[in-house]
Amino acid sequence: MGHWISIIFVTVLTFCASQSSAAELSGEQRASHVLNRLAYGPRPGDIEYVVHIGAERYIDEQLAPSRIPIPESLTQRLKKISITEMPAGELLRQFFEIQKAAKDNPDNKQQKRDLQKDIGEQTAEARLIRAIYSPRQLEEVMVDFWFNHFNVFAGKGMDRVLVSSYERDAIRPYVFGRFRDLLGATAKHPAMLFYLDNWLSVAADYRPPAFAPKNKKSNVSGLNENYARELMELHTLGVDGGYSQRDVTELARVLTGWTFNPREMARGGAQFHFDKTRHDWGSKDWLNRHVEPRGQNEGEWALDVLASHPATARRISYRLAQYFVSDTPPQPLVDRLARRFLDTQGDIASVLKTLFSSSEFWEPANVGNKFKTPYQYVLSAVRATNVLIINMRPLLGTLNQLGMPLYGCQTPDGYKNTEEAWMNPDALTRRINFATVLAAGRLPLSQTVIPDRFQHIDKRQGVRGSHADAARGQGGLAIDAGQLLNTVGPMFSERTRTVVMGAQPGLRSALLIGSPDFMRH
Amino acid sequence: MDRRTFIRTMGFIGAGLIPMGHSAWAIASDSPTPTQRKLIVIFLRGAVDGLSVVIPYSDASYYRLRPNIAIPRPGVEGGAINLDGRFGLHPALGALEPLWQARKLAFVHAAGSPDPSRSHFDAQDYMESGTPGRKGTVDGWLNRLLAELPGVSTPTRAVAIGPIMPRILSGRASVANIASGNAAGRPSVLDRPQVGDAFARLYQGDDKLGGAYKEARDSHKEVMASMEEEMRAANGGAPLPNGFPQDAARLASLMRNNANVQLAFMALGGWDTHANQGTAKGQLASRLDPLGQGLALLARRLDTLFQQTTIVVMSEFGRTVRQNGNNGTDHGHGNAVWVLGGAVNGGKVYGDWRGLEESHLYENRDVPVTTDFRQILAQIAERHLRLSDGQLGRIFPGMSGGGNLHLIS
Numbered sequence: 001m002g003h004w005i006s007i008i009f010v011t012v013l014t015f016c017a018s019q020s021s022a023a024e025l026s027g028e029q030r031a032s033h034v035l036n037r038l039a040y041g042p043r044p045g046d047i048e049y050v051v052h053i054g055a056e057r058y059i060d061e062q063l064a065p066s067r068i069p070i071p072e073s074l075t076q077r078l079k080k081i082s083i084t085e086m087p088a089g090e091l092l093r094q095f096f097e098i099q100k101a102a103k104d105n106p107d108n109k110q111q112k113r114d115l116q117k118d119i120g121e122q123t124a125e126a127r128l129i130r131a132i133y134s135p136r137q138l139e140e141v142m143v144d145f146w147f148n149h150f151n152v153f154a155g156k157g158m159d160r161v162l163v164s165s166y167e168r169d170a171i172r173p174y175v176f177g178r179f180r181d182l183l184g185a186t187a188k189h190p191a192m193l194f195y196l197d198n199w200l201s202v203a204a205d206y207r208p209p210a211f212a213p214k215n216k217k218s219n220v221s222g223l224n225e226n227y228a229r230e231l232m233e234l235h236t237l238g239v240d241g242g243y244s245q246r247d248v249t250e251l252a253r254v255l256t257g258w259t260f261n262p263r264e265m266a267r268g269g270a271q272f273h274f275d276k277t278r279h280d281w282g283s284k285d286w287l288n289r290h291v292e293p294r295g296q297n298e299g300e301w302a303l304d305v306l307a308s309h310p311a312t313a314r315r316i317s318y319r320l321a322q323y324f325v326s327d328t329p330p331q332p333l334v335d336r337l338a339r340r341f342l343d344t345q346g347d348i349a350s351v352l353k354t355l356f357s358s359s360e361f362w363e364p365a366n367v368g369n370k371f372k373t374p375y376q377y378v379l380s381a382v383r384a385t386n387v388l389i390i391n392m393r394p395l396l397g398t399l400n401q402l403g404m405p406l407y408g409c410q411t412p413d414g415y416k417n418t419e420e421a422w423m424n425p426d427a428l429t430r431r432i433n434f435a436t437v438l439a440a441g442r443l444p445l446s447q448t449v450i451p452d453r454f455q456h457i458d459k460r461q462g463v464r465g466s467h468a469d470a471a472r473g474q475g476g477l478a479i480d481a482g483q484l485l486n487t488v489g490p491m492f493s494e495r496t497r498t499v500v501m502g503a504q505p506g507l508r509s510a511l512l513i514g515s516p517d518f519m520r521h
Numbered sequence: 522m523d524r525r526t527f528i529r530t531m532g533f534i535g536a537g538l539i540p541m542g543h544s545a546w547a548i549a550s551d552s553p554t555p556t557q558r559k560l561i562v563i564f565l566r567g568a569v570d571g572l573s574v575v576i577p578y579s580d581a582s583y584y585r586l587r588p589n590i591a592i593p594r595p596g597v598e599g600g601a602i603n604l605d606g607r608f609g610l611h612p613a614l615g616a617l618e619p620l621w622q623a624r625k626l627a628f629v630h631a632a633g634s635p636d637p638s639r640s641h642f643d644a645q646d647y648m649e650s651g652t653p654g655r656k657g658t659v660d661g662w663l664n665r666l667l668a669e670l671p672g673v674s675t676p677t678r679a680v681a682i683g684p685i686m687p688r689i690l691s692g693r694a695s696v697a698n699i700a701s702g703n704a705a706g707r708p709s710v711l712d713r714p715q716v717g718d719a720f721a722r723l724y725q726g727d728d729k730l731g732g733a734y735k736e737a738r739d740s741h742k743e744v745m746a747s748m749e750e751e752m753r754a755a756n757g758g759a760p761l762p763n764g765f766p767q768d769a770a771r772l773a774s775l776m777r778n779n780a781n782v783q784l785a786f787m788a789l790g791g792w793d794t795h796a797n798q799g800t801a802k803g804q805l806a807s808r809l810d811p812l813g814q815g816l817a818l819l820a821r822r823l824d825t826l827f828q829q830t831t832i833v834v835m836s837e838f839g840r841t842v843r844q845n846g847n848n849g850t851d852h853g854h855g856n857a858v859w860v861l862g863g864a865v866n867g868g869k870v871y872g873d874w875r876g877l878e879e880s881h882l883y884e885n886r887d888v889p890v891t892t893d894f895r896q897i898l899a900q901i902a903e904r905h906l907r908l909s910d911g912q913l914g915r916i917f918p919g920m921s922g923g924g925n926l927h928l929i930s
Contacts, residue, residue, distance in 0.1 A: 197795045200847040222846025226795040403684025424686035425737030426698040503719045516727035
């Protein structure tokens with residue numbers, strides 16, 4: 001009997017030992033893992049760089065992005081995109097101007113569409129250029145993460161021209177900061193006020209000033225609970241965070257008067273505006289707390305309560321762990337992150353640091369286990385192949401086809417990042433189609449683009465041909481499979497390498513980018 | 522049955538204490554004979570305002586509670602289309618009037634989920650899982666229905682239109698998803714044998730993605746074959762506007778040319794009208810219009826197949842009875858479910874309608890839910906698709922039986 005027990009004991013020991021040695025990731029695998037999760041995958045030379053400095057140092061670097069210099073080439077490219085620096089009010093002014101022109105004269109309708117499309121494309125172009133070329137990769141990942149968390153839809157009215165400012169002014173500056181600051185910035189940005197209708201929400205007894213235009217009067221005559229509901233359900237507590245329909249209505253009352261005046265803003269006025277005449281000055285009962293009338297401070301206080309609520313800490317932690325570790329994140333990790341969130345008053349960088357140094361993040365079962373979203377897939381493919389991208393349209397078109405148009409999520413919950421949401425037969429085929437044209441150099445990525453507004457002018461003046469000729473750049477080059485293998489390295493299994501190397505050379509790069517291994521990260 | 526009793530009953534049923542309701546139509550055997558009948562589900566994400574779709578124009582409270590956004594009575598300019606002297610149809614849905622006249626279109630008013638959630642996302646999830654109040658359900662009810670459908674399964678037996686696999690069709694039975702818009706049925710680079718074979722070898726080794734890859738290839742072949750058929754039969758009709766009518770027409774062609782397709786799903790967004798929803802014209806009308814056009818086109822293009830088809834249009838919940846402060850409506854509860862098809866006992870508004878008097882409203886703001894949406898779906902599954910009680914119990918576990926609807930003849 002004792003003999004058997006000792007044999008079992010030794011067997012178990014041996015088994016554990018072999019498990020733990022298998023659990024060690026090599027330096028290359030560790031580099032590959034951080035580049036896949038904290039960045040949009042490796043570009044040529046990235047793996048060597050991270051192996052050289054060590055994955056831990058790479059994480060520290062990424063968490064302090066201001067110390068990473070931005071290459072001059074990237075700065076120059078962003079400078080050429082005029083709206084990246086343009087104030088939101090100025091964009092709104094242009095929007096109204098052309099809207100009026102189109103109203104006065106139907107001939108101007110095309111110009112209106114062109115302007116909207118142009119602003120939309122510029123916004124998307126700036127986002128993609130940074131995501132592909134910025135060395136501050138984690139910052140780009142977090143911009144996307146938080147934009148999604150506080151999603152607004154660019155297809156809704158004024159938000160067409162406001163999203164660029166929303167991302168630049170309300171999201172980007174706060175992605176590693178305090179959650180409360182991020183929450184406050186999104187709550188006050190016109191893009192959010194407009195998207196979830198809070199700009200129209202007023203006290204039930206509100207009467208618009210006598211000089212207001214008649215049609216505007218009837219539009220603002222009471223409460224709109226859209227923002228208050230999503231603020232608790234999506235941005236903070238979560239749907240099971242313990243609030244009732246009454247809490248939604250009471251929070252909507254608290255937030256009455258949080259608005260903006262588009263016309264004023266277009267004239268250079270303030271973006272956010274607390275309108276005390278619209279505010280509901282009665283007392284409220286919200287989340288078992290009595291709220292005395294204090295004007296704007298009621299809302300500020302409500303955001304304090306929400307930002308420091310344990311349910312919020314749990315929800316944010318869960319979402320970060322789901323994004324960075326696993327579709328079904330381990331509960332002990334979520335608990336530790338939530339504790340860190342509460343201990344640091346919602347300091348996002350601290351929570352991320354805890355996450356990236358956790359054993360769960362480095363657990364081999366959690367390496368290469370996430371199915372890429374279309375956004376991650378497309379970005380990682382162009383980063384790995386290192387094609388020169390002048391024209392972003394083919395990438396934007398691919399995102400549309402894959403069901404993830406940039407700034408195009410209609411609903412406030414944003415895009416999911418799970419395999420369940422994105423893996424399906426048709427999606428695989430489409431990704432493979434994209435992989436084959438990209439690998440063959442047949443996507444027109446390196447062509448100069450003529451914005452639609454010029455094409456329009458060309459059409460009228462009959463000189464379109466000359467522009468079109470100038471635009472026809474040289475076709476892209478086919479991607480070299482050997483270089484791709486070097487760049488992406490440890491992601492590809494032995495099996496995939498064998499099958500790829502057995503295929504005809506012209507297909508190898510397409511097979512690598514379209515392989516099951518590259519669908520995951 | 523009041524809400525509380527209903528929930529209590531549901532609780533017992535959930536615990537397996539009450540057997541499924543028995544109906545005269547139920548087939549005793551648990552393995553019914555294969556049927557060629559079809560079911561199409563259209564989901565309106567964002568909660569369409571059912572009180573603007575099926576308008577209780579004979580109810581004075583409707584006009585009192587919605588002074589700016591009520592649809593006027595029939596006969597007035599921009600007024601509702603009279604349905605039955607009590608309810609009217611939104612004027613933007615005029616394309617559906619012939620189907621109503623032909624008694625192929627019915628509505629069930631005050632229908633919805635027994636779960637009170639006003640979260641879009643939870644409510645959609647429950648309607649797609651078919652298990653209101655239970656978040657852990659892994660698959661969708663349409664996938665469970667597919668698994669129960671007798672007969673031979675083929676790669677395109679169930680089809681989702683759009684780039685992502687919806688919750689309602691996710692589960693163990695395999696489902697094809699095809700693109701919406703012009704990309705549907707386009708050839709793929711994988712049709713070239715050399716490329717297709719190489720990728721097939723690559724994906725063979727992957728447990729999870731390998732299966733999906735194979736499904737993609739199989740369904741693509743079937744869809745391509747039916748599309749080629751369509752090219753040959755090219756009808757000289759005018760080109761269709763983009764969006765739903767186009768997808769609906771394409772679905773009809775696919776179903777006509779490929780008898781294997783029995784279940785189809787499509788989702789349309791943009792119904793969350795919190796502000797300025799409009800009346801006869803405006804935001805909501807501009808979305809209802811292509812929906813009505815598309816449904817009428819679908820019925821017409823299905824041609825003789827329409828006799829064997831049931832189409833259900835549903836949304837996660839209704840909207841508040843009172844207009845809000847911005848000429849819109851907020852999240853509510855009960856809504857109208859639309860049912861069209863050859864076997865539908867149409868020309869009738871079903872459901873236990875209690876009027877819009879404040880005392881009859883759910884939580885003093887919404888249309889109460891008097892018909893569980895699953896009763897409607899179960900009746901279609903039972904009478905139209907001829908599934909047994911045992912099968913219904915597996916598709917909608919924990920649902921109370923029967924109801925007194927006679928939607929399907």
